[in-house]
Amino acid sequence: MTTSHRQQSRSKSMSLGTRQDRPKSNVWKADTDYDKGKEFIEADGKMTVLESHGYTLGSIIGMGSYATVKLAKSARHSCDVAIKIISKMQAPSDYLKKFLPREVEVVKGLKHPNLIKFLQAIETTHRVYIVMEYAEKGSLLDIIRKEGYIDETRSRKWFGQLVDAINYCHERGVVHRDIKCENLLINTEYNIKLSDFGFARNHMRYRTRQ
Structure with a gap:
């Protein structure tokens, strides 16, 4: 979005x-x-x-x-x-x-x-x-601006969650094309939520139409 x-x-x-x-x-x-x-x-x-x-x-x-x-x-x-x-x-x-x-x-x-x-x-x-x-904790960009940095423990956890989300999308032919800190939202359990698919492409659907 x-x-x-x-x-x-x-x-x-x-x-x-x-x-x-x-x-x-x-x-x-x-x-x-x-x-x-x-x-x-x-x-x-x-x-x-x-x-x-x-x-x-x-x-x-x-x-x-x-x-x-x-x-x-x-x-x-x-x-x-x-x-x-x-x-x-x-x-x-x-x-x-x-x-x-x-x-x-x-x-x-x-x-x-x-x-x-x-x-x-x-x-x-x-x-x-x-x-x-609704992601209660705002975006990753909000947290970086507030805290100045992200520690290794959270970085490892969030990177792993992001990779899982991207793999899930790619397996279904969806490419996000706009991954950035402000599109990575954090919920109350401090888990990553990838958002904003406004530039996304569904390549699986595109290939089917060919």
């Missing part, structure tokens, strides 16, 4: 999940037991799109030029999640038509303990919402 969820920002957020998103939404999902009746906002208009899907927005944890990442409570998953909110008005057309659909297609087929888990994607008239696992 082009924006990783990382340190909390104090900047004022744009209007998110408002009633202007009420037109029916498209939903991509990681599982198959989703109630398709919930793809549409309630007729009385009292709920926002995200509320209708069981999400309560919290603070901003990341910002980019055309996307904001917010912490949220998920009633459905009974945990905190990160929601990447992409403005269709601000995002480049090639990103919306090419890179974003490709990213969603790639990540929803990947399940590994060292990859950020994709939960759901919701598309409305004005925005796209990407719901994913």
Whole structure:
């Protein structure tokens, strides 16, 4: 993805999940037991799109030029999640038509303990919402900036986890193409979670089409 969820920002957020998103939404999902009746906002208009899907927005944890990442409570998953909110008005057309659909297609087929888990994607008239696992400790870049260095024990552990995650992706024909410290997130157990598949390519799928 082009924006990783990382340190909390104090900047004022744009209007998110408002009633202007009420037109029916498209939903991509990681599982198959989703109630398709919930793809549409309630007729009385009292709920926002995200509320209708069981999400309560919290603070901003990341910002980019055309996307904001917010912490949220998920009633459905009974945990905190990160929601990447992409403005269709601000995002480049090639990103919306090419890179974003490709990213969603790639990540929803990947399940590994060292990859950020994709939960759901919701598309409305004005925005796209990407719901994913929340990594509580921020990015590896955050830790390096705070501590100055990473000791050998953690380096060995995290490098091994990263290699496992990359091997898993490569075995499925997926090449990340954007591995860097800010895309390596850390959860509460201090395990690495590779994120942001915005530049990823699925070479297995490409070869199949030839």
